[in-house]
Amino acid sequence: MLIKFTDVVELIRSARIDALKSVNKYLIDLYWSIGEHVSNKVVSEGWGKNIVSELSDFIRTQEPNIKGFSQQNIWRMKQFYEAYKDFPNLSTLLREISWSSNLHIISKTKSIEEKEFYLRLSIKSRFSVRELERQIDSALFERNILTEAKLSTVLREIHPQANNYFKDTYILDFLNLAEEHTEFQLKKGIVNNLKTFLMEIGKDFTFVGEEYPLQVGSKDFYVDLLFYHRELCCLVAFELKIDDFKPEYLGKLNFYLEALDRDVKKAHEKPTVGILLCKSKENDIVEYALSRSLSPALVAEYNTKLIDKKLLERKLKEFYENAEDRNQNEL
Numbered sequence: 001m002l003i004k005f006t007d008v009v010e011l012i013r014s015a016r017i018d019a020l021k022s023v024n025k026y027l028i029d030l031y032w033s034i035g036e037h038v039s040n041k042v043v044s045e046g047w048g049k050n051i052v053s054e055l056s057d058f059i060r061t062q063e064p065n066i067k068g069f070s071q072q073n074i075w076r077m078k079q080f081y082e083a084y085k086d087f088p089n090l091s092t093l094l095r096e097i098s099w100s101s102n103l104h105i106i107s108k109t110k111s112i113e114e115k116e117f118y119l120r121l122s123i124k125s126r127f128s129v130r131e132l133e134r135q136i137d138s139a140l141f142e143r144n145i146l147t148e149a150k151l152s153t154v155l156r157e158i159h160p161q162a163n164n165y166f167k168d169t170y171i172l173d174f175l176n177l178a179e180e181h182t183e184f185q186l187k188k189g190i191v192n193n194l195k196t197f198l199m200e201i202g203k204d205f206t207f208v209g210e211e212y213p214l215q216v217g218s219k220d221f222y223v224d225l226l227f228y229h230r231e232l233c234c235l236v237a238f239e240l241k242i243d244d245f246k247p248e249y250l251g252k253l254n255f256y257l258e259a260l261d262r263d264v265k266k267a268h269e270k271p272t273v274g275i276l277l278c279k280s281k282e283n284d285i286v287e288y289a290l291s292r293s294l295s296p297a298l299v300a301e302y303n304t305k306l307i308d309k310k311l312l313e314r315k316l317k318e319f320y321e322n323a324e325d326r327n328q329n330e331l
Contacts, residue, residue, distance in 0.1 A: 025095045028102070032094075035081030038074060080106055087112055093119040100129045104136065110313075114141045125203045134199060138171040142312035146319060150286045155296035158270060159232055162298075170200055170277065170302045177304045183242050187224055190240075204231040212237075214259045223256050234270040235260055238277055245281035245299055247289040254295045271296055278302070 038055075041047040049071070056071040063069075083106045084090055090112075094102060097119065105118050118141065122132050147168035155162050174196045175189035190197045191210050198205055205227045212226040225238040237260060239253050253274040260272040274297040286299045 021096075024098060027099060028095045031077045031099060032081055034074065035077035035079070036085070038078045039081050039085075042078070076103060076106075083112075083115065087116075090116060090119060093123060097122045098129065101127070101132050104129060104132055108133075108136045109141070117141045117144070131199050134196075137306065137309070138173075138200075139307055139309045139312045142309070142316050143167070143169055143307070146312065146315055149298055149300060150281070150283065150290060151298045152290045152293040152296060154294060155273060155298060158296050159273075162232075162273075165202060165204065165229065165232060166275070166298055166300070167201075168300055169307075170300060171306060172197070172200070172302045172304055173306050174200075175304060179304070181242060181304075183224075183240050186240050186242060190225065201227075202229075204229050205236065206230065208235070214256065214263065216255075216259050221256065221259065223260070226260075229273070232270065232273070233268070235265060235272040237272060237274045239274065241276065241278040243279055245276065245278040245286055245289075245301075247285065249276050249278075250289055250293055250295075250297065250299075253297055254293070257295045257297070273297070275300060 038047065038052065041051075052074050053071045056069055056074055059066070059069045080102060084094060093116070101122055105115055105122075109115050109118060118132065118136060121127070121135065121140075125131070127135065144167075149163055149166045149168045151162055151166070159165070172186075172190070174193050175186070177185060177189055187210060194207055198207070206229075208226040208228055210225055212223040214221040214223065223237045224240045227236045227238065228234070229236050237253070237256055239249070239256070241249060253276055257272045257274045265272055274295060276297065276299045278299065278301050281299055281301050290297065290299065
């Protein structure tokens with residue numbers, strides 16, 4: 001009998017979600033309009049802190065039950081409007097995330113390209129404010145532009161958009177590992193902080209198990225960490241290494257991928273992807289090793305501390321300058 005009522009409950013839940021989205025959209029529209037009004041008054045009538053403070057007090061006396069219109073927040077509305085007023089193509093995106101998420105983006109990013117990157121990422125991954133803050137603090141935008149995941153040719157062929165789902169470097173600062181640590185400590189740290197690890201690798205990943213058992217012939221083997229990627233419709237095996245990448249590591253990973261495809265993968269799923277997660281890697285060696293690989297695999301590295309964001313910003317500036325020089329030379 002209860003099963004007959006589930007469709008009604010789903011209607012209620014769906015309506016609630018739609019209502020919340022509508023409220024958020026109208027709220028962002030309101031903040032945008034206030035920001036535009038204050039911005040124009042600053043230019044035309046020289047509004048400053050005192051007048052905005054008076055405006056905040058006036059709102060409080062007229063609408064005592066409404067929160068969110070402090071002097072500081074009104075200035076943020078002005079900043080919000082001025083950050084995007086010349087980019088109407090982003091208008092829809094702004095209204096799909098919360099005001100708190102919008103504030104994090106405008107206060108912690110610099111270029112409009114970076115803002116758009118995190119807007120789209122927040123919407124696609126449905127990040128909470130905390131999750132968004134972590135991605136910005138870990139300099140995901142800079143890392144995404146400066147480094148590209150090292151993928152095998154087969155992986156690119158099976159999943160042409162693989163670079164959108166896998167990273168060249170994963171930031172594991174939340175594990176609080178010592179500089180010298182064991183593979184066991186690395187693996188246990190990941191499992192014990194699985195929610196944060198999933199946040200780092202991507203929300204489309206679901207956890208299958210650690211030390212996942214495989215039996216080939218009379219021998220038992222164990223995959224360090226096994227996940228499933230919902231968008232790519234495939235298993236993803238992580239092999240963890242606490243040292244520099246070595247070409248022979250790929251042989252073991254390829255063996256695991258073959259066993260997973262033969263004995264674990266379901267008929268409707270795509271071939272299993274393998275990720276060698278190493279403490280460090282030399283890109284030339286990785287490129288040589290992957291060039292002849294017949295498996296959908298990639299090699300990435302992990303950092304146990306946040307990368308210096310200012311350093312990455314400098315590198316990004318150099319990247320853009322070099323790209324501009326190349327374009328001018330081609331002309």
